[in-house]
Amino acid sequence: MSVEGRHEWYNWVPGRGAARKAETLAAAGVAGRSLWQDAWGRLRRNRAALASLWVLGVITLAAIVLPWVWPYGYAQPDWNLMYHAPTWAGWHIFGTDALGRDLFVRVMWGCRISLMVGVVATLVTLVIGVTWGAVAGFIGGWLDGLMMRCVDILYSIPFIPFVIVLMVLFGRNLLLIFAAIGAVSWLDIARIVRGQTLSLRKREFIEAARASGVGTATIIRRHIVPNLLGIVLVYVTLTIPSVILFEAFLSFLGLGVQAPLTSLGGLVSDGASVLQVYPYMLVIPAVFLAVIVYCFNFIGDGLRDALDPKDR
Amino acid sequence: MTASLLEIRNLAVRFTTGDGPVYAVNDLDLQVRRGEVLGMVGESGSGKSQTWLAIMGLLAKNGRAEGSVRLGGEEILNLPQRALTRLRGARMAMIFQDPMTAMNPFLTVGRQMTEVLEWHRGMSRREARARCIGALESVHIADAAQRLSMYPHEFSGGMRQRVMIATALLTEPQLLICDEPTTALDVTVQAQILALLDELRQRFGTAIVLVTHDLGVIAQLADRVIVMYAGRQVEQAEVHTLYGAYRHPYTEGLLRSVPRLDQPRSARLATIPGRPPDLARRPAGCPFEPRCAYASELCRQQMPPLVSLGEAHLRACHYDGALGPQGREA
Amino acid sequence: MSEPALLEVRALDVHFPVRGPGLLPSRLTLRAIDQVSFDVRAGEVLGVVGESGCGKSTLSRALLKLIPATAGSVRLRGVELTTLPKAAMRPLRRSMQMIFQDPLASLDPRMTVGEIIAEPLKALLPGMERAEREQRVLRTMQHVGLLPAQINRYPHEFSGGQAQRIGIARALVVQPQLVVCDEPVSALDVSIKSQIINLLLDLRAEHGLTYIFVAHDLATVRHIADRVMVLYLGRVMEITDRDALYARPLHPYTRLLLSAVPIPDPALARRVGPTREELPSPLALPSGCAFRTRCPLADARCVAERPVLREIDGRYVACHHAEAAAA
Structure with missing residues (x-):
């Protein structure tokens, strides 16, 4: 830092020796390691989580690709x-069901539907829940009270009869399942996010942003939400399996996806009825369902450990 | 005063982290004598707290301690949990910077104190209560009997630290380890706590280890001082020697960079340039070398051993010349 | 004071409603700042000291309107801030910025250093072009002793002292006149503390900055401040030029604070007397003088009458017995 340079701090012109060097250094980019990269590094060292990621990846890929290339629909x-x-014989590697439909392709379709229900319903949950919770928590006051009372009221609606009534009224349709599950599970995430936001709001860097003249919406977008992502991500990986299980439960009640389309829950339900005669009908889809749920849970646990700053 | 109560040999503390090992304490040798106040001073990352947490068996779960620690001739490092718990209450005790975290917020102060006596001494509740009132009075807490039925949050910071000291002294330990006992307190309260520790030491003959970053606090109380840097002991001396005739550049840097009220105000504060050490790295040479004004090629290549300069004065430094402004110019 | 002050604070009150204990809580008022008045002249450093709970953090936040004032006035170059709407406050934030106590907590862990320092520029000078902003950030980084190469790093990769430099750069990047420093070195190590203090002094000399420097450490304040204000339980006890204050403190509370600072020299180690009463509850302040419960000079008048801040030999003291100390 030259003495001459020091006095011209405010009127700096690029092109000076020291400054140019500075620029090239910055361009050469000693890139920092963000908390996310750190967390990823830790997650990669967690064998159960890493194996789960692989298994889930393979299942997902298979569920997407194989139904296209398989000889049966x-x-x-x-x-x-x-x-x-x-x-x-005839590539019925998982056997066939009561109507002679290939169980393998049906299991792949089941994985597809179950994963899709899990992911889409969770995304719905996420968008509503995070926005609701972050706004309530950050703005606080009477608005917080109002928004959280809404959540309390929705909580008090008995969920399963509600979904059953919806299904009966509007018919069994995939979109409705997403909406129904999403509409209810966002309540949890809104509460979690609000709690986190309340504690984030008291952190000094939020105060620093306010002292810098940053507006409320920008603070929520730029400071609150990114700092919530960690906990939200953990929650999401734990919500997906519970949504999948819930869908399975609906299917078991006969309220799941409309036949002939099916989900893992539907297949388990079909299999359960003939368990004593044709055990493979139950065991195969049940194993897939269990593996998927386990994988998400392992990843969720791994993420929680990886994102936990206490470990540092 | 010459008998040594606690003897540490070759103590090393290491933490395994996701980014590789962190060497918190290295090759530490020291003794605590009966009835003395040993000050240990260092900045964050100097290993001053980890040393005593290791001895108390309170390291975080990714930490490992190696070496030997003898209390009254008996090996106590890495004892099984049961033996350690017995030892912790009865023969040595530790108080921390934040007394609130060391207390259970759901139990009254009295319950937490009497529990110690019931457990370690097998006293009845009534007996224990009487002893606790006495202990609170000895740390100058007024209305001790009423205070016993209050909860930790009803006490001020200074009062809480008094309660912690009283609790620690209930079982009459031979060694009281104080880890930054006054750092969270205001100066006026700090002065009171230091006076209290001094009084207790004289009354009960308890040896005190005073761990702190504050050279002012050490000067008030300690008989001997150890200066730590990057997990190593860099200098050890009797307190007057250390403040008057220090022989390590880091000690010099620390003493000179403290703003002081007893000296005329200077335009600029002296500083130690550079940054605190990275404990994940183990340099071949002196860890202070990158920040040292007296460093030579030798310092870069070879770790200076801890050598005696006579009269219980030890230091780990290659530099032989004079310290101070004259030394820096030379 | 003929020259108009940069910042004028008059009879500032900041009160917080608090629920009392018990099943039927009574509404209590915590007077965090109680009738505080002072001026800050352009170019000076005003030190603010006091024990924890004396309101020094509340004061610094109230000056920047991070906490609303209950009553009183804060004027920056004659503009009243307490009644100013949010939108009108924004351009004024360019003139006053803040440095926080905990360097790591005051930096968003998910942002890079460059993003953190650029944030006030984006908020307060939205018209500035991207390239110019980047240059300004790099220049400021160099000025506080950060390497330009560190621009893409994250706060957790820095030590406390380095992180505080980032906080300082963020405050200075909009070229403020007044910087409120809320215990900026309290959380730092001894050897780093002096580096940061020297940096703050250098930056002030180079750019003619004005600081309000809040601290609990009288030795540090003596080093950086031109004048010192002593707060106790939200009230001003004494405002005096530095040299006069440290040479001859007039208020008994100032004397108590000074005598408690440990001196790093065993030959000068002082033994304090028997324990004194601790801080009274801020919810139930003593009548009259707030300090009387701990004051060796307290008498009936101190119980009955609250001392006002008055001038004695060009110094301001709130004590009935200040003349005795001055004599």
Whole structure:
């Protein structure tokens, strides 16, 4: 830092020796390691979480790709082969069901639907919940009171009868399932986010932003939400499996996806009814369901550990 | 005063973290004598707190301690949990910077204090209560009997620290470790707590280890001082020697960079340039070398050993010339 | 004081409503700042000292309108701030900025150093072009002793002292006149503390800055401040030029504070007398003088009558017995 340079701090012109050097250094970019990169590094060292990520990736990819290339469709019956145990003959590697439909392709479709319900419903949850919670928590006062009382009222609605009534009234439709599950599970996340926001709001860097003249909306967007993402992400990975299980439960009650389309829950339900005669009908989709749920839970736990600053 | 109560040999404390090992304390040798006040001074990352947490068996779960620590001739490092718990209450006790975190907010102060006596001494509740009132009075808490039925949050910071000291002294330990006992307190309260520790030491003959970053606090109370840097002992001396005739550049830097009320105000404060050390790295040479004004090539290559300068004065430094302004110019 | 002050604070009150204990809580008022008046002249450093709970943090936040004032007036170059609407306050924030106590807590952990320092520019000078903003950030970084190469790093990669430099850069990047420093070195190590104090002194000399420097450490304040204001339980006890204050403190509270500072020299180690009464509850302040419960000079008048801040030999003291100390 030259003495000459020091006095011209406010009127700095690029091109001076020291300054130019500064610029090239910055351009060369000693990139910092963000908290996210740190967390990713820790997550990668967590074997259970990493293995879960792989398994989930493979299942997801298979669920997306395989139904396209498989010789059978999910609703395509083979009248010669009903309730056939897994066999290499005709590529019925998971066997067939009561109508002679290929169980493998149905399981892949089931994974597709279950994952989609899990992810989409959780996204709905996330958008509503995070916005609601962050606004209530940051602005506070009477608005906070009003918004959280709304949440309390919605909480008091018995959920399962509500969904059943919806299904009966509007028919069984995938969009409705997303909406129904999303509409209820955002309540939890709104509460969590509000709590976190309340504690974030008292942090000094928020005060520093206000002292710098940053407006409320910008503070929420730039400071509150990014700092909430960690906990939200953990919550999301733990919500997805619970949504999947809930959908399975609805299917079990016969309120799931409209046949012939199916989900893992629907397949388990079908299998359960013939458990004593054709156990593979239950075991195969149940294993997939369990593996998917386990994987999400492991990833969620891994993320929680990875994002926990106490570990540092 | 010559008998040593606690003897530490080759103590090393290491933490395993996601980014590799962190060497918090290295090759530490020291003794605490009966009835003395040993001051340990250092900045954050100097290993001053971790040393005593390791001895108390209170390291974080990713920390490991190696070496030998003998209390009254008996090895106590890495004892099994049961033996350690017994030892912690009875023969040595530790108080911390923030007394609130060391107390259970849901129990009255009296309950927390009597528990110690019931557990360690097998006293009845009534006996224990009487003892606790006595202990609170000895740390100058008025209305001790009423105070016993109050909860920690009803006490001020200074009062809480008094309660912690009283609790620590209930079992008459031979060694009281105070980790930054006054850092969270106001200066006026700090002065009272220091006076209290001094009084207790004289009354009960308890040896006190005073761990702090504040050279002013050490000067009020300590008989001997150890200066720590980057997990190493860099200088050890009797208190008057250390403040008057220090022989390590880091000690000099610390003493000179403290703003003082007893000296004329200077235009600029002296500083130690550079940054605190990175404990994940273990340089071949002296850890203070990058910030040292007297450093030579030798310092970069070779760790200076801790050598005696006579009269219980030890230091770890290669530099032989004079310290102070003259030394810097030389 | 013929020259108009940069900042004029008159009879400032900041009160917080507090719920009392018990099943039927009574509404109590915590008088965090109680009738505080002072001036800050352009170019000077006003030190503000006191024990925890004396209201020094509340005061610094109230000056910047981060906490609303209950009553009284704060004028920056004659403009009244307490009644100013939010939108009109924004341009004035360019003139007054703040440095916080905990360097890491005051930096958003998810932002890079460059983003953190650029934030006040984006908020207060929205018209500024991106390239110019970046240059200003780099220049400010250099000025506080940060390497330009560190611009893309994150706060957790810095030590406390380095992080505080980022906080200082963020405050200075909009070229303010007045910087409120709320205990900026209290959380730092001894060897780093002196680096930051020297930096603040250098920046002030180079750019003609005015500081309000809040601290609990009288030795540090002596080093940086031109004048010192002593607060106790939200009230001003004494405002005096530095040298006069440290040579001959007039208020008994100032004397108590000074005598309690430990001196790093065992030969001068002082043994304090028997324990004194601790701070009274801010919810139930003593009648008359707030300090009387701990004051060795307290008499009946101190119980009955609250001492006002008055001038004695060009110094301002709120004590009935100040003449005795001055004599």
